[in-house]
Amino acid sequence: xxEFLVSSFLMMNIFITYSQxxxxxxxxxxxxxxxxxxxxxxxxxxxxxxxxxxxITELDIPNNSYISFYKDGYSSKTLKYxxxxxxxxxxxxxxxxxxxxxxxxxxxxxxxxxxINIEKKSLSSLNSIxxxxxxxxxxxxxxxSSGLGIQKIVVRxxxxxxxxxxxxxxxxxxxxxxxxxxIGFTDLGLTEVELIKGASALKYGSEAIGGLLYFKDAxxxxxxxxxxxxxxxxxxxxxxxxxxxVKFNKKNLFFNLYGQYAxxxxxxxxxxxxxxxxxFKQNAIKFSLGYRYxxxxxxxxGQIHTEVPGIPGHVHVDxxxxxxxxxxxxxxxxxxxxNPTRPTQFVNNQLFIYETNYMANNFxxxxxxxxFINNLKEYEKWTxxxxxxxxxxxLLSPSLRYISDKLTLQLGSQFVLKENxxxxxDRLVPDAxxxxxxxxxxxEYEKDNFxxxxxxxxxxxxxxxxxxxxxxxxxxxxxxxxxxxGLYYRFTNHIFRVIFSGAYRSPHxxxxxxxxxxxxxxxxxxxxxxxxxxxxxQIDFKxxxxxxxxxxxxxxxxxxxxxxxxxxxxxxxxxxxxxxNYMQYDKxxxxxxxxxxxxxxxxxxxxxFEQSYSFLQARNKNSKYGLALVPAxxxxxxxxxxxxxxxxxxxxxxxxxxxIYKFKQDSYAEYEELTDSYNVINxxxxxxxxxQFHCSLGLNNxxxxxxxxxxxxxxxxxxxxxxxxxxxxxxxxxEF
Amino acid sequence: MKKRNLVxxxxxxxxxxxxxCSKSDSVECHECHVAYDNNGxxxxxxxxxxxxxxxxCGTELETVEAPGYxxxxxxxxxxxxxxxxxxxxxxxxxxADH
Numbered sequence: 001x002x003e004f005l006v007s008s009f010l011m012m013n014i015f016i017t018y019s020q021x022x023x024x025x026x027x028x029x030x031x032x033x034x035x036x037x038x039x040x041x042x043x044x045x046x047x048x049x050x051x052x053x054x055x056i057t058e059l060d061i062p063n064n065s066y067i068s069f070y071k072d073g074y075s076s077k078t079l080k081y082x083x084x085x086x087x088x089x090x091x092x093x094x095x096x097x098x099x100x101x102x103x104x105x106x107x108x109x110x111x112x113x114x115x116i117n118i119e120k121k122s123l124s125s126l127n128s129i130x131x132x133x134x135x136x137x138x139x140x141x142x143x144x145s146s147g148l149g150i151q152k153i154v155v156r157x158x159x160x161x162x163x164x165x166x167x168x169x170x171x172x173x174x175x176x177x178x179x180x181x182x183i184g185f186t187d188l189g190l191t192e193v194e195l196i197k198g199a200s201a202l203k204y205g206s207e208a209i210g211g212l213l214y215f216k217d218a219x220x221x222x223x224x225x226x227x228x229x230x231x232x233x234x235x236x237x238x239x240x241x242x243x244x245x246v247k248f249n250k251k252n253l254f255f256n257l258y259g260q261y262a263x264x265x266x267x268x269x270x271x272x273x274x275x276x277x278x279x280f281k282q283n284a285i286k287f288s289l290g291y292r293y294x295x296x297x298x299x300x301x302g303q304i305h306t307e308v309p310g311i312p313g314h315v316h317v318d319x320x321x322x323x324x325x326x327x328x329x330x331x332x333x334x335x336x337x338x339n340p341t342r343p344t345q346f347v348n349n350q351l352f353i354y355e356t357n358y359m360a361n362n363f364x365x366x367x368x369x370x371x372f373i374n375n376l377k378e379y380e381k382w383t384x385x386x387x388x389x390x391x392x393x394x395l396l397s398p399s400l401r402y403i404s405d406k407l408t409l410q411l412g413s414q415f416v417l418k419e420n421x422x423x424x425x426d427r428l429v430p431d432a433x434x435x436x437x438x439x440x441x442x443x444e445y446e447k448d449n450f451x452x453x454x455x456x457x458x459x460x461x462x463x464x465x466x467x468x469x470x471x472x473x474x475x476x477x478x479x480x481x482x483x484x485x486g487l488y489y490r491f492t493n494h495i496f497r498v499i500f501s502g503a504y505r506s507p508h509x510x511x512x513x514x515x516x517x518x519x520x521x522x523x524x525x526x527x528x529x530x531x532x533x534x535x536x537x538q539i540d541f542k543x544x545x546x547x548x549x550x551x552x553x554x555x556x557x558x559x560x561x562x563x564x565x566x567x568x569x570x571x572x573x574x575x576x577x578x579x580x581n582y583m584q585y586d587k588x589x590x591x592x593x594x595x596x597x598x599x600x601x602x603x604x605x606x607x608x609f610e611q612s613y614s615f616l617q618a619r620n621k622n623s624k625y626g627l628a629l630v631p632a633x634x635x636x637x638x639x640x641x642x643x644x645x646x647x648x649x650x651x652x653x654x655x656x657x658x659x660i661y662k663f664k665q666d667s668y669a670e671y672e673e674l675t676d677s678y679n680v681i682n683x684x685x686x687x688x689x690x691x692q693f694h695c696s697l698g699l700n701n702x703x704x705x706x707x708x709x710x711x712x713x714x715x716x717x718x719x720x721x722x723x724x725x726x727x728x729x730x731x732x733x734x735e736f
Numbered sequence: 737m738k739k740r741n742l743v744x745x746x747x748x749x750x751x752x753x754x755x756x757c758s759k760s761d762s763v764e765c766h767e768c769h770v771a772y773d774n775n776g777x778x779x780x781x782x783x784x785x786x787x788x789x790x791x792x793c794g795t796e797l798e799t800v801e802a803p804g805y806x807x808x809x810x811x812x813x814x815x816x817x818x819x820x821x822x823x824x825x826x827x828x829x830x831x832a833d834h
Contacts, residue, residue, distance in 0.1 A: 276832035316827065321776030329833045342829035381801040382766055382828055426803065576773065 022056040023087030025049045025069060033091060037070040039219060042359060043297055044290060045254070046219040057222060059252075062295045062359035064403045080403065109169075109214050110194045110201060112408070112444055115453040115488045117497055117542050117555070119195045123187045123215075126230065126733045127684065127696050131187035135213070137658075139555075139594040139612040140197055142631035146713035146721070147267045148239065149280030149309035150182045154711060155197050156557070157590055157618045157630040158210025161508055166204055166214045168301055170353055170370035173393050173418075177429070177510040179629075179713055180520030184349050184374065185305050188243060188284050189258035191218040198538040198559055199482065199503030202440050202455040203399075205414065206482040207505040209536035209561065217301070220254035220290050221247040228735045236700075236727035237279070238334065239264040254290035265337045266312075266329065270706040270725030273328035275714075277310035277341055286351075295360055301353040311343045311520050313717035314380075316576060319522050324718045343380040343519050349373070362404060366412075368397040380519040388423040406447050413439040420509055422469070428516040428525065430467035432474075432509040436460070451488035456481065461506050465513060472513060478506035478533055495544040502538070507531040511565050511582045517575055524577040525567065531584055536561040546598075553596040564588040564620075566628065569671045585622040592616035610638040618667065628669035629711045632677070635661045653686035653694070665710040672716065678707035680723075692736060698729045765793035768800055770807055770824035779817050781809055783826065792828060800826040 025036045032053025039046050040057075042065040049055045061067075061081050070076040074091040081087070108118045119138055128134050132151035136143045144159060145151040155163050160179070165172045167185055174184025194214040201212035227246040233239060241262035248255055262282040266274040286303035315322050329337075350373045357366040372393040377385040399412025416436040420429060440457035458481050465474040486499035514527040538559040545552050564585045572579040595613040614634050618627040637659040643652040658681070665675040681702045687695040701724060708720035715721075767790045772779040785792045792800055799805065806823035813819075 276830075314829070315778055316771040317773045317778045318776050322778065325832075326778070327832050331833075333833075380829065383798045383801045384803075 020056055020058055021061045021081075021083075021087070022054065023089065025053045025055070025071075025089045025091060027074070028090060028092060033071055033074070035071065036074075036091070037068075039068040039070070041066045041068060042357065042364065043292065044219045044299065045222060047222040059292060060294060064362055064364070065359060108194050109216060110196050110212065111203065111442075112446075112451075112453065114446065115444055115451045115486055115497070116196065116200060116484075117486075117499055117540055119197070120192055121195070122192050123190045126694055126731050127686070127698075128187065128731075129234070129698070129700065129729060131190070132183060134187070135193055135195075137636065138195060139596060139614045139636070140592070140616075141195070142634075142709075142711060144179055144629060144711050144713050145709075146180075146312050147275060147278035147280075147724075148237065148264060149278060149307075150180055150311075150713060152176075152179060152182060153213060154629065154631055155195070155211035155213075156559070156592060157616050157627065159629060159711075161207065162210035162505065164201075164205060164208035164212050166212065167303075167351065168215070168217055168353055169355060169368055169397075170351060170372055170395060171205065171393060171416075172349075172351070172372060173391055174347065174349065174374055175376050175389065175391060177508050178518065178520060180311055180345070180518075181347075181376070182307070182309065184347070185215075185303070186260060186262075186282060186284055188260045189217050189245060189256065189286055189288075190215050192216055198501060198540055198557065199536045200484045200486075200499055200501040200538070200540070202442060202457045202482055202484050203410070203412065205416075205438065206457055206459045206480070206503045209503045209505050209534065209559075217286075217288060218245075218247075218256070220256060220288070221249060224248060224250070226736070228733055230731065230733040232729065232731040234727055234729035236724045236729075237264045237267040238332070238338075239729075252292040254288075256288040258284075258286050260284045263338055265332055265334070266310075267724045268332075268727065269328060269722050270701075270704045271722075272725070273324075273330055274332050274337075275312045275721060276327055276329050277314065277344070278312040279338060279340070280307060280309040281338075281340070282307045296356070296358050298356045299354070301351070301355075303349075303351040305347075305349040305351075307345075307347045308340050309345050309347070310341060311345065311378075313714040313721060314343050314519065314522065315717075318578065319717040320719070322718050324721065327718060327721070342382060343378065343386075345520070346375075346377040346379070348375045362402055364401040364403075366397075366399045366401070368395065368399075370395040378520055385424065385426075386517070386519050387426055387428050389427075389429070390419075390421045390423060392419045392421075393417070406445055408442075408444040410442040411440075413437065422467075425469055426516075427467075427469065428514055428518055429510045430465050430470045430472050430513045432463060432465035432467070432513075434461055434463045434509075436462075446488075449490035452486070453488075454483075454485045456483050458482075459504075463506070463509065463512075465509060467513075470513065470515065474512070474529060480504040480533060480535070493545050493547060495542075497540075497542040499540045500538070501540075503536050505534045505536070507533070507565060511567075514582065517577050522577060524574040524579045525582070526579060527582045528584075531565055531582065532563055534561055534563050534565055549600045549602055551596070551598040554593065555595070556593040557591070559590045561588045561590070562586060566620075566669075568669070585620055587621040588627060589619045589621065590616065606642045606644055608638075608640040608642075610640070612636045623670070625670045626667035628672060630665070630667065631662075632665035632675060632710050633663040637661075651687055651689060653688040654684075655686070656684045658682045658684070662707075662709065668710070672710075673720075675708065675710035675715065675720070678705055679703075680705055680707065692734055694733045694735075696731045698731075699726070700724070700729065701726045765791035766797065766828040766830075768792050768797075768826050768828040770809060771827055772819045772824065774817055774819075777817075779814050779819055780831075781812050781814060781819050781824075783807055783809065797828065801828060 025033045034051045036049040065081045068078045142154040175181040197211045199209045225248040229244045232241040243260045245258040266278045284305040288301045290299045353370045355368045374391040377388045380386045394417040396415040402409040419433045438459040442455035444453040460479045462477040482503040484501035489496045514525040540557040542555045570579045597611040599609040618630045639657045664677040683699045685697045704726040769780040811821040
């Protein structure tokens with residue numbers, strides 16, 4: 001009996017030892033690297049190496065799991081795990097980091113970042129004024145906004161339903177058909193965003209002909225307990241924002257919890273008046289629960305987000321003819337000017353996700369289920385909403401991944417059910433439902449310095465509307481095929497990528513059936529049920545080169561979109577509002593080039609110069625006018641100094657100067673105007689009181705420049721409502 | 737002890753967020769006006785509630801904001817502008833204090 005017990009005990013120890021995964025991370029001189037981020041992407045768990053460069057986890061990691069190694073200042077690496085062998089990783093020291101992905105190898109949700117043109121941006125609420133402004137620092141990316149309350153992302157001149165947003169694998173549909181509806185969530189609990197520009201994101205749907213943004217939560221922690229509290233304030237709108245986050249794990253159970261509250265008054269213009277009703281409030285709470293059992297992983301996520309943004313620039317006459325004094329206040333009343341007034345939106349978003357995966361040998365099976373509910377009430381009156389819409393979106397997505405040494409195959413499908421339901425008789429868009437089925441296949445081949453990827457997707461969509469109030473009886477189906485093919489080649493320090501892709505977008509129910517006043521945009525909008533599918537083809541070429549001190553990225557592209565749907569003004573007026581019709585143009589061409597430059601002086605390793613250029617030309621073949629809401633060309637400059645060697649003396653972490661120059665925009669739609677060029681400069685100082693307590697101080701629009709971006713939501717109001725004047729912001733974060 | 741304090745902080749934070757979620761939008765009473773488009777310039781004519789006061793409240797506010805409701809005003813001089821007599825839609829939202 002004793003021998004049996006001893007043997008059993010030894011077997012248990014062997015089992016426990018066998019269940020551990022351990023490794024070591026070194027530099028090229030075999031010196032250990034500490035605080036390396038080690039991300040097990042298939043398990044969504046993040047570890048850190050210790051002072052000896054070692055890491056260890058109790059998790060039993062299946063073969064072919066992706067593990068990414070990242071440390072600031074070093075080339076990151078992604079490898080496929082093989083049990084039994086020694087996990088020893090060497091990271092090369094980098095002098096130049098290009099647009100946060102100067103490294104070639106990194107894990108991406110959107111695909112293989114070697115073979116597909118994927119850009120990434122870290123999201124850090126400590127340094128940020130807003131999440132959308134953070135993302136807009138990427139070249140080719142801009143934003144439509146009217147203050148911090150309503151902001152939307154523009155990618156290569158395209159926005160709205162052409163730029164699709166995903167949050168942890170679920171499409172977020174905050175009524176993207178209109179420019180007065182923001183993105184629908186904040187950066188609470190998020191770690192980074194991935195971006196594919198143009199029509200190349202096959203796995204996540206065909207409709208993202210402008211681009212696809214994938215926002216990701218921070219992974220689960222390997223530590224027993226971690227958390228943070230943070231707070232932010234700015235003196236432009238007296239924005240006050242507080243957040244907390246807690247992460248812990250016990251054995252194979254992982255839990256993350258986050259919460260946020262933000263309130264803001266009207267923002268201050270350069271002339272010291274305040275844009276009336278640009279105020280907002282936001283609340284959010286979210287959690288993620290993960291459980292692993294051997295090779296089987298389950299994650300359940302829930303999120304509730306509410307926001308109450310005012311709609312500034314609201315008038316009862318032609319907005320272009322009012323004066324700025326009619327929509328601005330000479331001073332703020334802090335006891336009343338945080339309260340919602342009219343018109344105002346009340347937005348309630350709920351998101352529930354269940355994802356599971358099972359890995360065995362070379363296979364990974366994933367199943368994803370998500371349900372998103374958006375309720376939007378838009379109040380122009382105090383006692384009744386102008387419309388009250390529920391939009392629900394259910395996604396089911398199974399997929400199978402096979403990995404061999406050089407080949408990766410992914411086969412999957414998406415089933416999407418959407419329902420649009422009005423809760424009152426007044427409505428702008430009708431009750432409608434749609435069903436979408438989209439199977440896809442993607443193949444990747446990599447050998448040495450060469451890679452090729454190809455993907456094909458077929459989508460079938462059926463749209464039904466039997467709205468009795470609007471007397472509609474519509475039942476139609478749309479189907480088409482999307483594709484993407486790319487080549488990758490690396491020759492010493494030169495990297496080349498070329499991608500040819502095609503996608504389509506079926507018309508939205510608002511484009512087909514809108515018929516009413518939209519107070520948020522001060523328009524009477526009319527749809528057209530004859531609208532057909534938009535088709536887009538894109539060629540994207542990317543060249544990267546870097547040495548120890550200089551890095552260059554050049555990314556020209558061309559996209560043509562046939563049957564482009566647009567909302568254009570007419571000479572008619574209904575109910576006192578100018579009438580806008582949805583119509584379709586035969587062909588629109590968008591050409592451009594994005595470039596990034598990063599210089600790092602040898603004598604000053606802590607100093608970085610970064611510059612990015614975005615040039616875009618959009619042409620409408622059917623009109624003498626250009627396209628609406630196309631951002632002006634821009635040059636963005638950033639000088640960043642890190643106090644690495646001095647931080648113990650000065651407590652300073654970094655100092656940065658950010659400058660953006662916008663060229664004049666003289667290509668515009670019929671109802672737009674020329675926008676002059678402008679410069680804006682922002683300063684930021686990071687302070688590190690301790691390893692746990694950080695602060696950032698920002699001074700924005702240092703020279704109090706009066707400017708209105710061409711794609712501002714209030715560009716057409718009062719000759720163009722300016723963006724905020726000079727203001728400071730402070731963010732504090734304590735981590736434990 | 738440390739864990740219990742952290743859990744307490746987390747729970748209190750959650751409660752704070754949820755209690756903040758309640759809609760603090762107050763309908764109460766509001767002043768109302770009609771708006772006249774004088775060649776692109778909005779002219780406001782203040783209207784009075786049934787009791788002769790400025791504020792419209794409760795059922796009276798709902799009535800003037802109901803779909804299709806219009807309010808009749810006589811010819812009115814506002815500053816240098818003349819607003820013709822007629823029926824106009826009522827607006828009770830606040831405007832910028834300039």
